[in-house]
Amino acid sequence: MNAPLMELLDALPVGCLVLDSARQVQALNTAMEALLGYSRDEVIGLPCRHVLRSRRCVRDCPHATDGMPSPGGRTDCLSRHRRIIPITLTPVRLALHGRPLLLDIVEDLSTIQSLEARISQHGAEEPLIGRCPAMARILDLIPTVAAHDAPVLITGETGTGKGRLAYTIHKASPRCREPFVRFSCGPMAEDLLEAELFGRMSGGQLQPGRFHQAQGGTLYLAEIEALPPTMHLRLLRFLDEGTIQPHGSHQAVRVHLRLMASTLQDPERLVAAEKIRADLIHRLATIHFHLPPLRERGEDFAFLLEHFVGHFARRLKKTITGVAPKAMAILLRHPFAGNVRELKNIVEFAVLVCPEGAIRPEHLPGNLLHTQPRRRGKD
Numbered sequence: 049m050n051a052p053l054m055e056l057l058d059a060l061p062v063g064c065l066v067l068d069s070a071r072q073v074q075a076l077n078t079a080m081e082a083l084l085g086y087s088r089d090e091v092i093g094l095p096c097r098h099v100l101r102s103r104r105c106v107r108d109c110p111h112a113t114d115g116m117p118s119p120g121g122r123t124d125c126l127s128r129h130r131r132i133i134p135i136t137l138t139p140v141r142l143a144l145h146g147r148p149l150l151l152d153i154v155e156d157l158s159t160i161q162s163l164e165a166r167i168s169q170h171g172a173e174e175p176l177i178g179r180c181p182a183m184a185r186i187l188d189l190i191p192t193v194a195a196h197d198a199p200v201l202i203t204g205e206t207g208t209g210k211g212r213l214a215y216t217i218h219k220a221s222p223r224c225r226e227p228f229v230r231f232s233c234g235p236m237a238e239d240l241l242e243a244e245l246f247g248r249m250s251g252g253q254l255q256p257g258r259f260h261q262a263q264g265g266t267l268y269l270a271e272i273e274a275l276p277p278t279m280h281l282r283l284l285r286f287l288d289e290g291t292i293q294p295h296g297s298h299q300a301v302r303v304h305l306r307l308m309a310s311t312l313q314d315p316e317r318l319v320a321a322e323k324i325r326a327d328l329i330h331r332l333a334t335i336h337f338h339l340p341p342l343r344e345r346g347e348d349f350a351f352l353l354e355h356f357v358g359h360f361a362r363r364l365k366k367t368i369t370g371v372a373p374k375a376m377a378i379l380l381r382h383p384f385a386g387n388v389r390e391l392k393n394i395v396e397f398a399v400l401v402c403p404e405g406a407i408r409p410e411h412l413p414g415n416l417l418h419t420q421p422r423r424r425g426k427d
Contacts, residue, residue, distance in 0.1 A: 213337060233275050277325070349391075369406050
């Protein structure tokens with residue numbers, strides 16, 4: 049093997065496998081030796097598939113054609129010690145002194161994959177929970193609704209769990225392994241909003257938007273009442289044709305995803321106030337869920353309180369036995385304008401400051417000590 053070439057390959061921070069035209073190993077660089085656990089002297093002359101042992105080698109060898117190598121991508125390989133390693137495999141074809149030379153450029157994705165898993169686990173929406181009759185009806189419908197791709201409209205006050213319901217439907221659907229992309233349609237410049245949703249063509253390259261990111265999965269649009277009228281037509285086009293048009297492009301792009309949306313306001317009032325098109329609401333509300341506020345969920349208050357206390361006690365590794373009667377009386381007087389989200393935030397604070405045992409009044413946020421009695425809904 050050419051010595052200057054090997055010096056160059058050894059300096060690379062990624063693995064490199066050098067093959068001849070028969071796809072037999074000619075050399076490994078230092079990074080590839082460390083990745084696979086083989087020395088270069090052990091594998092010279094062996095078929096590539098016996099060294100890299102990647103799924104890609106078995107299913108679709110990137111060097112199998114006579115022309116240019118096929119595109120690279122994510123796969124995995126098996127090390128000498130039988131450890132499955134996630135990698136990116138990029139095939140390259142060169143000519144050295146008039147003879148073909150094949151390279152497999154291999155990047156170890158173990159650290160990145162571990163970080164992605166941690167971010168996904170930390171950032172994912174929790175599933176929707178509840179026991180009151182209104183919530184039980186919603187939860188009973190989720191498996192049926194999840195099995196189909198019809199648009200979903202979710203209404204309810206702030207903090208009632210609209211995003212969690214959308215996520216729960218997604219996780220129960222055949223699209224559960226694909227992306228769940230959430231986007232808030234809050235006020236922003238129209239050009240920026242268009243690019244954020246539908247992508248932008250810049251210098252001949254597509255900068256993907258939320259529709260592209262949700263390809264194959266679910267796109268959840270919160271606060272759709274904030275969308276400008278021009279966006280209503282763009283959403284209708286997607287719902288009718290399954291296509292979008294990136295900002296700055298004249299080419300329609302087909303995307304395959306399920307669309308869900310939510311609003312804090314009553315849809316009929318939005319239509320009457322001409323804040324949203326009636327035909328868009330009708331298309332989005334093919335399936336319509338309304339989440340009741342916490343004050344109307346009766347028995348769910350105690351259930352959710354117990355759930356959140358246990359959840360945060362486990363997360364913070366604390367021994368919390370429950371809520372003392374005086375603290376419970378304060379909680380029962382609080383109006384909870386922020387609904388379930390506000391209850392969750394209060395419990396997180398209380399568990400954080402409570403050293404152990406029962407949560408007492410001094411562990412609650414100070415503003416709760418001066419709230420007016422709240423009206424409790426019927427069970």
